[in-house]
Amino acid sequence: AQSVTQPDIHITVSEGASLELRCNYSYGATPYLFWYVQSPGQGLQLLLKYFSGDTLVQGIKGFEAEFKRSQSSFNLRKPSVHWSDAAEYFCAVGAGGYSTLTFGKGTMLLVSP
Amino acid sequence: NAGVTQTPKFRVLKTGQSMTLLCAQDMNHEYMYWYRQDPGMGLRLIHYSVGEGTTAKGEVPDGYNVSRLKKQNFLLGLESAAPSQTSVYFCASSYLGTDTQYFGPGTRLTVL
Numbered sequence: 001a002q003s004v005t006q007p008d009i010h011i012t013v014s015e016g017a018s019l020e021l022r023c024n025y026s027y028g029a030t031p032y033l034f035w036y037v038q039s040p041g042q043g044l045q046l047l048l049k050y051f052s053g054d055t056l057v058q059g060i061k062g063f064e065a066e067f068k069r070s071q072s073s074f075n076l077r078k079p080s081v082h083w084s085d086a087a088e089y090f091c092a093v094g095a096g097g098y099s100t101l102t103f104g105k106g107t108m109l110l111v112s113p
Numbered sequence: 114n115a116g117v118t119q120t121p122k123f124r125v126l127k128t129g130q131s132m133t134l135l136c137a138q139d140m141n142h143e144y145m146y147w148y149r150q151d152p153g154m155g156l157r158l159i160h161y162s163v164g165e166g167t168t169a170k171g172e173v174p175d176g177y178n179v180s181r182l183k184k185q186n187f188l189l190g191l192e193s194a195a196p197s198q199t200s201v202y203f204c205a206s207s208y209l210g211t212d213t214q215y216f217g218p219g220t221r222l223t224v225l
Contacts, residue, residue, distance in 0.1 A: 009153070034213070043117075043203055043216035044156075090155060099210050100146070100171070105155035 002027040002093045006104035013081050014112050021076040021107050023065075023091030032094035033074040034101065035065055039087045047089075050074065061085070086111045115139055117217035119204050125223045126194045134189040134220050136204030144207045145187035146171075146214065147179060149200040156203065162187055163210070194224045 003026040013019050025031055032051055036044040048059025055067040065076045074091060091104040117138045126132055136145065143164050148156040148171075158171030162181040176198060178190045187206075191198060201221050205214040 036216075041219075043218045044205075044214075045216070046213050049213060094210065100158060100161055101210075101214065103148075103156040105153060 002031065002095050002099075002102050004091050004093050004102055004104035006089075006091055006107050008107045009105070010108045010110065012110040012112055015083050016080050019076075019078045019081045019085070019109070021089050021091075021109070023074045023076065023104060024072050025074060025091070025093040026072065027093055027095060029095070030069075032096055032101075033065075033067060034092040034094075035059065035063070035074075035076050036090045036092065036103075037061075037087050038090065038106075044090060047076070081109075081111055083111045083113075085109060117204055117206055117215050119202075119217035119220050121220060122218065123221050125225065126191075127225050128195060130194050131190070131192050132194065132222075133191075134202055134204075134222075136187045136189070136206075136217060137185055138187075138204075138206040138215070139185065140206060140208075140215065141184070142206035142208050142215075143184075144210055144212075144214075145181065146205045146207075147177070147187065147189045148203045148205065149173065149198075150203060150219075151200050159189065159202075194222075196224045198222065199224045 005024045034049045035047040050067045088106045092101040094101045146161040147159040160179040165184040204217040207214045
């Protein structure tokens, strides 16, 4: 069975600074990987996903993530954070085919002025 | 195109009462899911469905039942609510199991 670890429960970043949110997964084969964002009181919205091919994937709102098989990681990055990026971010992994997704516990991003 | 909708948005129940949460999607998706979200626990899958008339258990199915009589609707039932079921419930849908999941806005349920 697959699993996901997001080591950081909370992260605070100054507005304009760069951001990296960590995600480590456990799965034997090539996983399907996702990052979702949840604004307060809202449902989850897809930021980006990796299925195969180029290991650096671009998403919405200026986010990108890099799949590193050797490190079992799929970290989310943004070069310059905006106050509107404050939200909770979830990494998810799937095994392909008819399997379901497993979500991490989330990382809450706080943006300071 | 409404995407995924959930009713109701808020509900307060007393212990032992029953209720049904309704999820509807207009994207012709095969897969539908019910999750619960609790602080520090992320999203946990309760039940899911891979098509009309089929359902399957997820990670935390106890105390819940589901039905998928129509492709566009997925119902989550609580037969005898308990305080441990106080949570925010999210419905989602996708074309296949590992496709992008589209989420509803959530239902905040409090069981007293």
